[in-house]
Amino acid sequence: MENQFSVVSLFNIILFTGVIYGLTFCAILFFMKRKTGKPILFLNLQVLFITLNNLQAWLIDMGLTSSLVFIKFLKIPWYFLCMPMFYVFLIYYLKLKKRTKPFMMATLGVFFTFILVRLILISYSQAHHYSESELRSMMMRYGNLEEIIGFLYTMVVFIKSIALFNSRKRQFEFVLLYDDLIWIKHFMNLAGLVILMxxxxxxxxxxxxxxxxxxxxxxxxxSTTILIYWIGFKGLFRFRIMEDRIVLRENIKKHLDLEQKDFDWDQKEDRQEKIISKKQQELFNKINTHVIDHKLFLDPFLSLETLANSLELSSGYLSFLINNYSSNNFSDYINELRINQVKQIIKDPEYLNYTIVSIGLESGFNSKSTFYKSFKKFTGMSPVEFKKQIE
Structure with a gap:
């Protein structure tokens, strides 16, 4: 009995902690000065409804509900709205051209019907002088029916979400340029586990x-408490990165002067030079200027071979030039240019509120870990430390 009490108490502490986190998360999003848009609105609503459902369960378990009959037995089915909010969030996050109003109206219609039926049942019991035990038994039977309907509807929406994500990839190719969406797959796996439970x-x-x-x-x-943490952190963080990257990429393109000139150099004379010489230095300078002016380093898939092909050089000769005249191998040469780009953007007051990760990814790095490792290597500090230093 003592062990059971301790387990129940532990669950209630975790549940209450999740509730506090969920409410705090929703409040922060609500009062954020920065515009978040519809995806975060529905993400916030999902977190809110999960939180309210857990708060209601915690209050009931702790015996903190009102003694008034209508409040005591009016259990709001917040869980019913959780998966629909994710479905609508998914539509807006993937920027799909799909109407959401009919779906939301139908969902809210069923939700409020559940509440209305509960009110009718409670009113009926009071009019016919049901005892509390009789009312409790009736509401439990109805609650079981309501939960089964809610579960079936959640399953339908969950399957619709999976189908939407897997069958419409051509329609959200734009989003895939900024987000690999692996985190959404992980969320669906976790949500599937919750549904199984x-x-x-x-x-x-x-x-x-x-x-x-x-x-x-x-x-x-x-598991829903864990889900709150997952949605709160991943969803908001990923959305901010994607939105920042879209703006950063547009601004970088505006400032990028691409005249599309051919790379001009004397192939014969320079290819014959196989020793360190003034002409090779001049050739490297031309290559370096070409890479910087055209910001070729912004391409996360840039390789020695692709750059050599675009310059009509052999990869071996290009590697020789970079190694001898930049004091770096190809990878470090490109990454140093990317770090310089990052430092330039961080110093710009226009991008003060942009996430550091989004700046790194839009500067050519293909992962957060590679970006942080390279920044530390070339500056001796983390991006966060660098930003604090210039503020």
């Missing part, structure tokens, strides 16, 4: 003749 809890609860098995919902509530 939910169906197990429903089955166990239906087989409990006394309808007294709230403990089977603790793993479910714990």
């Amino acid at each position: 939910w169906v197990l809890a429903i089955i166990i609860n239906l087989n409990d003749q006394n309808n007294n098995s709230p403990i089977v919902y603790y793993p479910l509530r714990l």
Whole structure:
């Protein structure tokens, strides 16, 4: 009994901590000065509804609900709105041209119908003088039915979300330029696990003749608490990076003067030179100017071979020039140019509120870890430390 109490207490502490985090997250988003847009609005609503559902469960378990009959038995099915919010978030995040109003109207219609039915049942019980135990039994039976309907609807929306994500990739190729969307796949895997826990809890609860098995919902509530952390961190962070990268890329293109001139050099004379010479130095200078002026280093897939081909040089000869005249190998040569680009953007007050990761990715790095490692290598400090130093 003592062990069971400690486990229940631990679950309630974790649940309450998740509730506090969820409410704080929603409040921060609500009061943010920076415009977030519709994707974050629906992401915020999903976090809010998960939080309210867990808060309601925590209040019931702790016996903190009102003694008034209409409040005590009016259990709001917040869980019903969670997956639909994610579905709409997905549509806006992937920038799909798909109407959401009919879907939202239908979802809210069912949601408020659930609440109305509960109010009617409670009113009926009061008019016919039901005892509290009779009312509790009736509301539990209805609650089981409501939960089954809610689960089936959630499953339908979850399947629609998976189908939307997997079948419309051509329609969100633009988004894939800025986000690999792997985090959404991970979220769907986690959401699938939560749904599996939910169906197990429903089955166990239906087989409990006394309808007294709230403990089977603790793993479910714990997993939704984890889901709050996951959505809150990943969703907002990824959205900010994507939006920042879109603006950064547009601004970089505006300042990039590409005249599309051919790379001008005397192939025969320079190819014959195989020793360190003044002409090779001049050739490297031309290559370096070409790479910088055309910002070729912004391409995360730039390789020694692709650059050599574009210059009509052999990769071996290009490597020889870079190694001898830049004091770096090709990888470090390109990464140093990228770091210089990052430093330039960070120093610009126009990009003060942009995420450092988005700046690194739009400067040519293909991952956060490579960016941070290279920045440390060439500056001796992290990007965050560099930014604080110039503020």
